Amino acid sequence: MRHHPVEKATKEVVFQPMGRRMRFEQDDTILELARKAGVALVATCGGKGLCGKCRVSSSALSTPPSDQELELLGPISHSGERLACQTRLPEGGTVFVSEESRLRQQVILTAGQQIELQLDPILQVQDLIITLPSLITPLTMSELLLEALGGAESFSLPLSVLQTLPGALKDNSGQVTVVTRPGGEVIDVVPGWGRQYLGLAVDLGTTTVVAYLLDLTTGKVLAVEADVNPQISVGDDVISRIAYCQDKPDGLQQLASQIRECINRLAQQACEAAGLDMSRIMDCVMVGNTAMHHIFLGLDPVVLSQAPYTPIVKSSIELKARQVGLTFATEALLHWLPVKAGFVGADTVAVALAVAADQLTAPTLILDLGTNGEMILAGVGDMVCCSTAAGPAFEGGHISFGMRAAQGAIEKVVLDPLSLEAELTVIGEVKPLGLCGSGLLSLVSALVTAGAILPGGSFNSTMTSARLRSGSEGMEYVIAFAEQSGLGHDLVLTSRDVAEIQLAKGAIRAGVEIMMLELGVKNLGEVLLAGAFGNYLDPKDAENLGLFPCPDQERIRGVGNAAGAGAIMALISHWVRDHAKIMTHNIRYIELTTHPQFHDFFIDGMACTRWQPSRA
Ligand code: FES
Helix, strand or coil: CCCCCCCCCCEEEEEECCCEEEEECCCCEHHHHHHHHCCCECCCCCCCCCCCCCEEECCCCCCCCCHHHHHHHCCCCCCCEEEHHHCECCCCEEEEECHHHECCCECCCCCECCCCCCCECCCEEEEEECCCCCCCCCCCHHHHHHHHHCCCCCCECCHHHHHHHHHHHHHCCCEEEEEEECCCEEEEEEECCCCCCEEEEEEECCCEEEEEEEECCCCEEEEEEEEECHHHHHCCCHHHHHHHHHHCCCHHHHHHHHHHHHHHHHHHHHHHHHCCCHHHEEEEEEEECHHHHHHHHCCCHHHHHCCCCCCCCCCCEEEEHHHHCCCCCCCCEEEECCCCECCECHHHHHHHHHCCHHHCCCCEEEEEECCCEEEEEEEECEEEEEEECCCHHHHCCCCCCECCCECCEEEEEEECCCCCCEEEEECCCCCCCEECHHHHHHHHHHHHHCCCECCCCCECCCCCCCCEEEECCEEEEEEECCCCCCCCCCEEEEHHHHHHHHHHHHHHHHHHHHHHHHHCCCCCCEEEEEHHHHHHCCHHHHHHCCCCCCCCHHHEEEEECHHHHHHHHHHHEHHHHHHHHHHHHHEEECCCCCCCCHHHHHHHHCCCCCCCCCCC
């Protein structure tokens, strides 16, 4: 019997307006096709059909939208819009990605507070003269090198160093620079003296990745590169990433590869910017939340989403960078700072290092607000920390017109308290496309001050304004009418959006109150805000909404990307790495979900009022 080769029916999809083409065979959703084609789409819920953010249109669709899809698309949907994660292209065709669903280049915060440090890198660099083997001294090259280092017993030579040793010794008549690590391994030998050695500090965030290239011989930052975490295509928050690892057989491997490639790319870009070779990177320090830590290292993060939410490992990790696919020097080292708990990661430890949390002398709240709100209370002898599932509202997630801090995002709102007419500050000075976290709080704060949002969180129906109206989900505020917005339709803040902010705020308030209660703190001396949101947040808005008990506005300070600063400190200082272990041990973790007063604090904290001591 003759077998006919089975012809694979390849179809083509074209994503517009990017003009990206791809052939495909499988019956993937449009969102999955976009991921494979490298088209960056907003997919806040990771493709679960819950957020309504992945909007596309196509004339090549034959099936009608489901009820769930219609509900999510809502009245603001335009003709033919569909959800990319719920729709397939049976025959291929052209897909137009809606304006608001295109992932834009984000404004990434790279600068951070850092304390003065003495340069004390973990690697030892020595300029040596090695006698070359001869008939008079018939020792091997490795023996001569170890002898010059002061003793064969205390040092070891990996194969890669032995392989390059002859060239290194002969090139400069035995004048070499030798790099060794604590414990006595020689990790590099290069010809000549005074060679420059590089280090990379990486802040691996759920949303963004920042890489700092440093000269380890001077401690200077040579270049900084940043990008959006490519894992964002499977969802905005750590829970979506963990779910992806759980649901897909090779999900963990995929996400680990994505982020490792991203870090290699950022390192390459930073080296190019500095005019240096990536093979000179000898040491790397990484920080990030516990889920990012686990995924990067290829550790199953599913344990973090199941009680008792314990990480696989908490202590610091030291390994060769090549073991996790980083293409630096062959023997380059990689160090992860310790993590504290399932949702308090090495980034929080790095923030604590950067602000010298254990040296503070007044009660100080240190807040890193993102998808999770990680916080530390210090300055009273003891230190405590916790993490609240604030949700992605402060990063624009789960908000009808929320977006990240990219071009087109409203970052500040000034309202006329009577007419409620708005003056908007928009990133990039273009027509507004949505609200980023700081813009969202600014708007809600202004509406609360004007009395348009009542303490319970509902819109004030007795107020008269052309911008307050009844919408499909109850009352809503029109931020920009169609002709003023960059979307071609009205941009609104709905009652549901206000409720999302209340939930996030309630979670943070509960965390702050429980930490204050645990340490017997009645008033705060200072509030330090780490991360992008904290940096752009107007203290006045935080005070209006009672996010935390503000001492006075001058004592609320943004400390920038303190996690990145902490990673830099650990890269250039051996002492900081050791101190990170002590700091992590000395901060006591509080599990909020099992705290007896969490529920009451949370409910009280949802009120849209200034800080008042809770009834709980
Ligand atoms: S609804 Fe499609 S990604 Fe959320």
